[in-house]
Amino acid sequence: MNGDDEQLLRHRVYGQDHDDPAPGPCPGREYVELTGGPLDGLLLDVTGWSRAEIDGGVALPTELGHFGAGGRALYDPRLGAPERFDWAGDSP
Known part of the structure; x- marks a missing residue:
C-alpha cells in the first residue's frame, strides 16, 4: 500500500466504499x-453498542489481512483510551 492508498483509508468509516462521495463520519x-x-486509520461506528460489546473488541471481515478474502482483522479497545481499538492480529 502506498501513501495515496493510506490517505484514502484515513478517517473513512469501516464498511463504506472508498469511492463513496461521503465516506467520513456522520x-x-x-x-x-x-x-x-490492515484497517489502520478507519473509523468503526459503535453507535448504540453497549459497554460490554465495546469491551469485547471486534473481528472485522477484510480482504486486506493475512488471510485474504474471508479473513478477519481482530481489534481490541485500548486500555485507558477506549476511543481507539488496537490491532490484535488476523484470523481466518
Whole structure:
C-alpha cells in the first residue's frame, strides 16, 4: 500500500466504499478509530453498542489481512483510551 492508498483509508468509516462521495463520519454517531493492522486509520461506528460489546473488541471481515478474502482483522479497545481499538492480529 502506498501513501495515496493510506490517505484514502484515513478517517473513512469501516464498511463504506472508498469511492463513496461521503465516506467520513456522520454527525450524531459514535466512532472508535482502528489503529494498526490492515484497517489502520478507519473509523468503526459503535453507535448504540453497549459497554460490554465495546469491551469485547471486534473481528472485522477484510480482504486486506493475512488471510485474504474471508479473513478477519481482530481489534481490541485500548486500555485507558477506549476511543481507539488496537490491532490484535488476523484470523481466518
